Amino acid sequence: MNIRTLCLGILFFEEATGYEINKxxxxxxxxxxxxxxxxxxxxxxxKLMDDGYVTVREERQVGKPARKVYAITEKGRKALLDGLxxxxxxxxxxxxxLFVCLYSEFLEPNYLSEMLDRRVEVLEEKFQMLHExxxxxxxxxxxxAIGYGKALNRAAIEFIKENREKLEARxxxxxxxxxx
Amino acid sequence: MNIRTLCLGILFFEEATGYEINKxxxxxxxxxxxxxxxxxxxxxxxKLMDDGYVTVREERQVGKPARKVYAITEKGRKALLDGLxxxxxxxxxxxxxLFVCLYSEFLEPNYLSEMLDRRVEVLEEKFQMLHExxxxxxxxxxxxAIGYGKALNRAAIEFIKENREKLEARxxxxxxxxxx
DNA sequence: GTTCACATGTAACAGGTTACATGATTGG
DNA sequence: CCAATCATGTAACCTGTTACATGTGAAC
Numbered sequence: 001m002n003i004r005t006l007c008l009g010i011l012f013f014e015e016a017t018g019y020e021i022n023k024x025x026x027x028x029x030x031x032x033x034x035x036x037x038x039x040x041x042x043x044x045x046x047k048l049m050d051d052g053y054v055t056v057r058e059e060r061q062v063g064k065p066a067r068k069v070y071a072i073t074e075k076g077r078k079a080l081l082d083g084l085x086x087x088x089x090x091x092x093x094x095x096x097x098l099f100v101c102l103y104s105e106f107l108e109p110n111y112l113s114e115m116l117d118r119r120v121e122v123l124e125e126k127f128q129m130l131h132e133x134x135x136x137x138x139x140x141x142x143x144x145a146i147g148y149g150k151a152l153n154r155a156a157i158e159f160i161k162e163n164r165e166k167l168e169a170r171x172x173x174x175x176x177x178x179x180x
Numbered sequence: 181m182n183i184r185t186l187c188l189g190i191l192f193f194e195e196a197t198g199y200e201i202n203k204x205x206x207x208x209x210x211x212x213x214x215x216x217x218x219x220x221x222x223x224x225x226x227k228l229m230d231d232g233y234v235t236v237r238e239e240r241q242v243g244k245p246a247r248k249v250y251a252i253t254e255k256g257r258k259a260l261l262d263g264l265x266x267x268x269x270x271x272x273x274x275x276x277x278l279f280v281c282l283y284s285e286f287l288e289p290n291y292l293s294e295m296l297d298r299r300v301e302v303l304e305e306k307f308q309m310l311h312e313x314x315x316x317x318x319x320x321x322x323x324x325a326i327g328y329g330k331a332l333n334r335a336a337i338e339f340i341k342e343n344r345e346k347l348e349a350r351x352x353x354x355x356x357x358x359x360x
Numbered sequence: 361g362t363t364c365a366c367a368t369g370t371a372a373c374a375g376g377t378t379a380c381a382t383g384a385t386t387g388g
Numbered sequence: 389c390c391a392a393t394c395a396t397g398t399a400a401c402c403t404g405t406t407a408c409a410t411g412t413g414a415a416c
Contacts, residue, residue, distance in 0.1 A: 001276045002375075009279060019395050033275040040376050042397055064384060065395045081286055088276035088295070090302070093332070095213040096181045096268035098325045099189060105321060106261055115268075122270070140346050141285060145278045148339050152273070155335035159328050166320050182403075199367050220404050222369055243412050245367045 001089075003036050003044040008053055008080045011072040018042050018068065029133050029142055032126070032149035033091075045070055053079055104167040116164050120157060127153045181269075183216050183224040188233055188260045191252040198222050198248065209313050209322055212306070212329035213271075225250055233259055284347040296344050300337060307333045 010021050010030065018041050025036040045068075048054045053076030057069045072080075097119055104112050127150060134146040190201050190210065198221050205216040225248075228234045233256030237249045252260075277299055284292050307330060314326040 001274075001279060006279075009282065012283070017395075018397090019393095033273055033278040035272065035274060035376090037377060038397080039378070039399095043376095046397095061395090062384090064393095065382085067395065081283065084280050084283055084287060085291065087298075088280045091277060092215065092272065092274040093213055093329075094181075094215060094272040095328075097271060098213045098328055099181060099186075100264050100268045101324055101328075102189065102321050103192070103261065103264055104324075107264060111265065118267075140349075141282050144281055144284075144343055144347055147343060148275075148278055148281075148336065149273075151335045151339040152332050155331045156328065159331040163324055163327060167324055169320075197367075198369090199365095215404090217405065218369080219371095219406070223404095226369095241367090243366095245411070247367065 003040040004048055005080070005083060006030075006034055006036055007041060007044050007048060007070075008072065008076055011054055011070055012077060012080055015069050015071045017070065018045055021045075027129075029137060029146060032130060032153075033145065048076070052076075101167060105170045109168065109170070113168060116160060116167070120160055123153055123157045123160075127157065181214075183220040184227060185260070185263060186210075186214055186216055187221060187224050187228060187250075188252065188256055191234055191250055192257060192260055195249050195251045197250065198225055201225075207309075209317060209326060212310060212333075213325065228256070232256075281347060285350045289348065289350070293348060296340060296347070300340055303333055303337045303340075307337065 006025065007021055010016060010024055016024070018038070021041050022036065022038055024030050025034050025041075045054070048070075049056060052073060054070045054072055057071065059067045059069055061067065097115075100107075100115070107115075130146055130150045130153065134143055134150065137143055137146065186205065187201055190196060190204055196204070198218070201221050202216065202218055204210050205214050205221075225234065228250075229236060232253060234250045234252055237251065239247045239249055241247065277295075280287075280295070287295075310326055310330045310333065314323055314330065317323055317326065
């Protein structure tokens with residue numbers, strides 16, 4: 001899914017500026033299943049304007065630059081809803097963490113343990129974040145999406161806690177070692 | 181993590197051709213947390229050669245094109261292991277499925293139910309695939325990675341089964357509808 | 361006969377990231 | 389005083405995808 005569709009999807013629920021869309025996509029209630037950055041959001045918004053899917057309203061502010069508040073149009077609403085009927089692609093999961101884990105037996109034991117500690121910590125923070133989001137949300141579909149994120153997060157935390165010793169035990173010591 | 185590192189990581193465990201690396205990354209025991217395609221693998225292998233991280237051996241075959249079997253060098257081994265000490269970036273999860281779910285109340289009820297059915301099916305197939313992989317694997321670290329994938333998969337399946345009715349019930353019927 | 365598995369590779373293109381440029385206000 | 393938040397935008401760059409090009413043998 002491209003950033004244009006993402007912007008349209010967010011604007012479907014509420015008016016927003018590019019800055020706010022970035023926040024929603026990187027910290028807010030879309031953040032656990034979507035990626036976006038300024039460099040892609042602003043051009044996407046411009047394109048959406050050109051195509052008549054959104055409108056802008058400029059709000060002057062004292063001291064700060066004017067904010068450009070985008071709102072979806074009927075045409076944009078219809079385009080989004082129509083697009084929903086294309087079978088969604090498979091979820092994408094990429095994990096450098098798991099990649100590193102593959103070579104755990106070659107890592108310094110302390111480093112491995114610290115990495116696992118940090119990972120659990122980060123996942124717990126994320127879980128907490130999602131939990132707070134879900135408490136401040138009364139839209140059932142959004143709750144579902146947040147709940148899904150929480151479920152995966154919890155599963156990851158529990159899995160690491162229950163299985164980390166299998167990595168830390170390092171059953172057979174390998175001879176190949178990196179010099180450090 | 182780029183494709184070069186991925187190729188190096190696979191070659192760390194075993195010699196392989198570009199074709200085989202593609203299989204491992206798209207169906208094999210790396211497939212649930214890594215993405216790669218021919219268009220990126222072959223050039224990555226060439227680059228790895230240029231940098232002295234791998235060597236090639238050409239195996240002529242009757243009827244089929246010669247296969248180029250790549251093998252990691254000491255330099256490559258060291259480079260991979262050294263790279264492991266860079267803190268792994270956060271896991272990336274992208275889901276068009278969850279995005280579509282956000283607008284479930286605007287979808288035709290039948291379509292929504294079918295989409296959820298299909299999604300559970302796909303996830304169950306994936307789980308089965310991972311399960312079979314883990315049975316044919318005796319490397320503890322790989323087992324950990326596969327187990328992690330299975331845990332997340334199971335969590336997703338259970339969450340959908342337990343919560344789909346909340347989407348399908350459509351608490352408040354919205355008036356905005358796409359024409360179909 | 362047609363599709364699948366094997367096998368390598370390139371080129372055009374899409375898509376997005378990173379860093380940069382700019383600048384005021386608020387809170388610690 | 390410094391960092392963070394608010395706020396917009398561009399340009400160079402990187403990375404990877406898709407589609408194409410080519411060809412055999414086996415299975416169905």
